[in-house]
Amino acid sequence: MGLHVGVHLRHDVTLVDAKRKVVEVQDLETGEKFSDTYDKLIVTTGSYPVASPIRGVNVENVFLCKNFKDAQAIKAASDQAKRIAVVGGGYIGVEIASSFAQQGRHDVLLINGRHGLLSHYVDRGLASRIGDDLRNHGVDLHDGEHVLEFDGDGDGRVFIRTDKGEIETDIVILCVGFQPMTELVAGMVDLDRSQAIIVNDQMQSSDPDIYAAGDSTVVRFNPTGQYAYAPLATNAVRQGKIAGANIINPGSIHYMGTQSTSALSILEHNMATSGLTYSRARKYFDDVDFVEFRDNYRPEFMPTTTPIEGTLVFRRSTRQILGGQFYSKLDISMCANVISVMIQNKNTVDDLGYVDMLFNPNFDRPWNYMNLLGQAAINKLDQPQ
Numbered sequence: 604m605g606l607h608v609g610v611h612l613r614h615d616v617t618l619v620d621a622k623r624k625v626v627e628v629q630d631l632e633t634g635e636k637f638s639d640t641y642d643k644l645i646v647t648t649g650s651y652p653v654a655s656p657i658r659g660v661n662v663e664n665v666f667l668c669k670n671f672k673d674a675q676a677i678k679a680a681s682d683q684a685k686r687i688a689v690v691g692g693g694y695i696g697v698e699i700a701s702s703f704a705q706q707g708r709h710d711v712l713l714i715n716g717r718h719g720l721l722s723h724y725v726d727r728g729l730a731s732r733i734g735d736d737l738r739n740h741g742v743d744l745h746d747g748e749h750v751l752e753f754d755g756d757g758d759g760r761v762f763i764r765t766d767k768g769e770i771e772t773d774i775v776i777l778c779v780g781f782q783p784m785t786e787l788v789a790g791m792v793d794l795d796r797s798q799a800i801i802v803n804d805q806m807q808s809s810d811p812d813i814y815a816a817g818d819s820t821v822v823r824f825n826p827t828g829q830y831a832y833a834p835l836a837t838n839a840v841r842q843g844k845i846a847g848a849n850i851i852n853p854g855s856i857h858y859m860g861t862q863s864t865s866a867l868s869i870l871e872h873n874m875a876t877s878g879l880t881y882s883r884a885r886k887y888f889d890d891v892d893f894v895e896f897r898d899n900y901r902p903e904f905m906p907t908t909t910p911i912e913g914t915l916v917f918r919r920s921t922r923q924i925l926g927g928q929f930y931s932k933l934d935i936s937m938c939a940n941v942i943s944v945m946i947q948n949k950n951t952v953d954d955l956g957y958v959d960m961l962f963n964p965n966f967d968r969p970w971n972y973m974n975l976l977g978q979a980a981i982n983k984l985d986q987p988q
């Protein structure tokens with residue numbers, strides 16, 4: 604049996620009536636309004652880029668960075684700009700600053716205030732290495748500086764007022780986070796503190812006929828076992844598929860939660876992480892520890908080799924792995940995926956130290972660097988106190 608999918612692009616759902624199971628819709632091209640009914644509704648309304656409490660975000664040449672239209676506007680404005688200021692040192696801000704620095708055509712500023720650079724992903728040591736790499740490639744990094752307000756001169760120049768002074772620039776790209784877009788169903792389904800829709804492991808909200816997926820929902824963050832707001836495409840595609848499958852065949856696929864596994868290219872390096880950083884883990888557990896590891900990924904007798912840096916975060920009492928961070932010129936994205944599976948499966952540092960990993964001098968040493976990272980943690984835990 605073929606499935607019929609009716610696609611309405613450029614249409615806005617303006618109202619959901621969960622009692623009558625009705626949605627009201629407006630065609631954005633013609634303005635025409637109509638309503639329709641549903642048996643099951645899946646809410647995938649996504650997220651807004653956060654702008655407040657910074658004042659003046661509507662000033663000319665201050666851009667948000669969320670969708671294709673934003674990207675086109677940024678591209679057009681940046682082609683004319685000499686000085687580009689990126690506000691926000693999360694993964695999007697760092698990625699954008701790094702891309703502009705690589706082009707070598709602009710003066711690039713990165714202003715990061717409220718939290719440390721990439722603080723959801725890496726601890727201070729690695730953040731400071733990444734900060735140095737950005738500076739060495741010409742990025743004027745203002746870390747620990749808080750943006751308060753934007754102002755324009757009427758000719759397209761932007762003045763950024765911070766807690767440390769004023770900075771003049773041609774354009775600003777604001778990337779300080781996202782918040783769930785859930786007004787349509789507020790009051791009809793349970794939301795968490797961040798206003799994200801709370802869903803069970805079949806992506807069903809507190810209204811059994813309303814499912815939700817993606818940036819509009821919470822995730823179950825496995826390292827803590829608690830709900831969290833972690834707007835990532837990885838969660839969105841998984842949750843979307845699980846919602847659809849469970850509507851057709853209830854109970855067929857269960858959501859496994861997430862470790863927020865992520866990777867980023869920063870200039871010549873790659874960063875890949877999974878789970879909790881040490882500083883975040885300490886907010887949840889009182890027996891957290893970490894080890895750092897650095898070595899060439901393969902033997903020096905090979906034509907080339909390069910260092911790989913890793914951090915492993917774990918609990919002392921259970922020896923359970925809580926997180927991992929990797930940084931290298933090598934593609935280390937799969938290291939974060941290995942740690943992700945191990946957190947998901949509640950593996951210990953002992954498992955990582957001795958799990959079977961391949962050896963071939965093209966790829967690693969007889970002990971793979973992941974095994975060695977696990978063994979560094981074992982050595983630290985087994986040292987007499």
Ligand SMILES: Cc1cc2nc3c(=O)[nH]c(=O)nc-3n(C[C@H](O)[C@H](O)[C@H](O)COP(=O)(O)OP(=O)(O)OC[C@H]3O[C@@H](n4cnc5c(N)ncnc54)[C@H](O)[C@@H]3O)c2cc1C
Nearest residue numbers: 614615616647648649650668669817818834835836837839
């Ligand atoms: C610059 C950038 C880079 C990113 N890079 C990564 C990455 O490398 N890896 C990663 O995992 N994630 C990344 N993300 C996050 C990822 O893009 C999001 O997690 C993902 O797009 C969420 O998908 P979604 O469908 O839930 O929501 P969205 O992508 O926000 O889509 C929601 C859609 O719903 C529509 N909508 C909302 N309300 C209504 C309504 N009332 N009626 C009709 N339509 C409506 C919106 O117009 C929108 O098209 C990035 C995000 C950004 C902004």
